[in-house]
Amino acid sequence: MQGPDFRVRVFEDGHLAEVFGISREPRSVSDDEKAAYEAFVQEYFPENQRGPYLSTLDHPQVPAKLPGYSRVLAAAGGRIWARIYAVDPTSSEAWEVFDPNGLWLGGVTAPDGFELMSVGADRMVGVWRGELGVEYVQVCRFHRP
Numbered sequence: 001m002q003g004p005d006f007r008v009r010v011f012e013d014g015h016l017a018e019v020f021g022i023s024r025e026p027r028s029v030s031d032d033e034k035a036a037y038e039a040f041v042q043e044y045f046p047e048n049q050r051g052p053y054l055s056t057l058d059h060p061q062v063p064a065k066l067p068g069y070s071r072v073l074a075a076a077g078g079r080i081w082a083r084i085y086a087v088d089p090t091s092s093e094a095w096e097v098f099d100p101n102g103l104w105l106g107g108v109t110a111p112d113g114f115e116l117m118s119v120g121a122d123r124m125v126g127v128w129r130g131e132l133g134v135e136y137v138q139v140c141r142f143h144r145p
Contacts, residue, residue, distance in 0.1 A: 004065030008072060008082055008098070020102025026065040033066060036087040044090070075119035079105070114138060
């Protein structure tokens with residue numbers, strides 16, 4: 001899982017075993033994404049640590065495309081959940097779900113402030129942060145059609 005393509009690459013014993021994902025155009029890095037990244041750094045990083053992160057915006061080798069996914073979770077029943085990359089990691093998490101054979105099953109958006117950690121047969125478990133940043137373990141049930 002890397003690069004701008006919406007693909008999950010599975011390696012076994014150091015060799016590429018399979019590739020699956022969604023046929024979707026890569027997303028270009030726009031001025032909006034750069035502004036969102038800058039806003040995230042300004043809000044969440046102490047002032048004395050911002051410099052190195054913000055200087056990357058002017059680097060001549062800034063990628064032209066955003067990554068497709070940022071995380072992958074193995075879920076109950078062999079399903080694979082892949083988080084769609086977001087410039088602001090505190091934004092609502094959007095996930096794509098694949099069956100054990102790599103067939104796309106659909107998308108899930110986690111509640112605001114919820115960081116997904118584990119997925120069971122009928123629930124997801126994660127950490128939810130309240131308005132003051134206090135973390136709580138939360139279990140959310142879901143129903144499949």
